[in-house]
Amino acid sequence: MKWTKGLFALPAAEICIAQAYAEYDIIIVGGGVAGLVLADRLSENADSKVLLLEAGPDPSDDPLISTPAFAGESWPSKYSWNFTEVPQTNLGGFEPQLNLGHVLGGGSAINFMAYCRGAQSVFNEWANISGIRELAWDYIIDDFRGCANLFIPDPLPYTQTINESVYSRDGKVFVSYDRSDRLSQLEPDFWNAWLDDLQQPAQVADLNGGTGIGLVKGGPHAVRNSNGTRSYAWSSYGYRAATRSNVKILHSSRVIKINFDNVGRDTPRAASINYVSGNSTSVKTIVGKEMILSAGAINTPRLLLLSGVGPKDHLNSLGIPLIKDSPEIGLNVRDHHLVVNIFQAPSNIITATSLSNATRLAEFQAQYDSTSGGPLSEPGPQSSTFFTERVPDDILDSFGVNVSFHKSLPKDRPFLAYQYAGVSFLPQFAGLNAVTAFVALVQPEASGYVRLKSPNWQDDPVISTNYFGSDADLAIAKYGYHRLLNKTRSDALSRVNVGEVFPGPNMTTTQAFQQGAQTYHHSVGSVSLGKVLDSQFRVKGITGLRVIDSSAIPVITTCHTQSSVYALAEAAAKIIKAQG
Incomplete structure (x- = not known):
């Protein structure tokens, strides 16, 4: 039996030891967050035969995944879907990269581990749109609470509001506020800069307790305090499911089509799936009583379209036989888009560049091995300071564009989120001791789409997450970027900023957006509840087929999405189990 820094790791051969059934329930x-939660929860019924297929590999014994400091190094890699979006109008035709989880654990295996829930009004809107009472904040908070195993350092080395009642101490996902030996050296400068801001000073808040606006210190991150390792869906949910005799988990197994019975009748039924293993193109078929798609906001609509479920005109144009005309599939895609500002830090400040020095890396590794702390226990090295704010109405009105969408949003929702990381987000500055500060639009008005390039499952889909796609989106993002630049160029950060390298004094804001816009990798909404899915997460007009993952989310959250996908899947599992 193998061990990975204190975490039980199943050898690959043991992941698939369960009996192979002729038909699965x-x-x-x-096998991302939603899929592994569902595999665990639905297999608690020993009479239910469950099969999970994940296109990506098993990362159990790879320190690239388990060690927090290496977060981001798997973009791109074998652990990520390495997509390229179509040219974006507001980026001057730039084609952004979109790297998503292609691994057991999905995005939770490769992200920066931030754990944030955000404004409670978002979840109330989920419930109103979907007709699912259990998604409203007062209900889904129980699922959030049940997921999270909270750690707070004692003593806490900074002042931070923490609502302990919205966490538990026995959940599966370890959620840790940073100890003093896990805090970046940059932290006090960044949080004080926002707290002391004269224009719109931040207020410290717990953004996991239903509050949407405020500043968080110390994370929290999905990191297991006892050994400083990433806590993600494969280790927190998948391991337990994989030990059950009624569960079979296949990694490196890509589903390429859903097959249907009753085609041409009122209600086609999902009956089986086709998949390929590893690098093979040999197609295998497995029969099931019910299919649940949990492949994410890009690959779930992609698979539906390849299977003939989607907009009639699009499928006809590609020669794909129509199973069900569902015009909204692949639409309503939203993401959190950001723009970067990069500067050099003094040589004594530890950044990602420090990890490239073999001597220093050996010192960090020794500290990590002995104390589970130090630079290798810092996610990415992502900041633990996260600040969200709403732009006041009078400033919105000064933009001279239609801001009715944003003004109409509930008052607990921020429009902008500010963060930083001790690494260059642009490759041309990777050799510098660089810090990237960035601002994201977290409640976009405009939406994008997912479409097929061809009927060939091996071709990447056509993707647009529509960067800053409305006039108001763009105006708010530019306002936030100017706020960010004013802050990083101010005396408040002079100790840690010894020279800006992007955008610099000669680049316009438009050029900065065209060259420095990226994504938080938070795509949602492409198979939305209320539009495509009913109140049981079933695809409308088809039997035996549900969608439960980020693609089902009808309104994007106001901060990082991973915690919300855990809770969504927990709530969905209860709904399915209640049906018997």
């Missing part, structure tokens, strides 16, 4: 497509 439930086939889950996708």
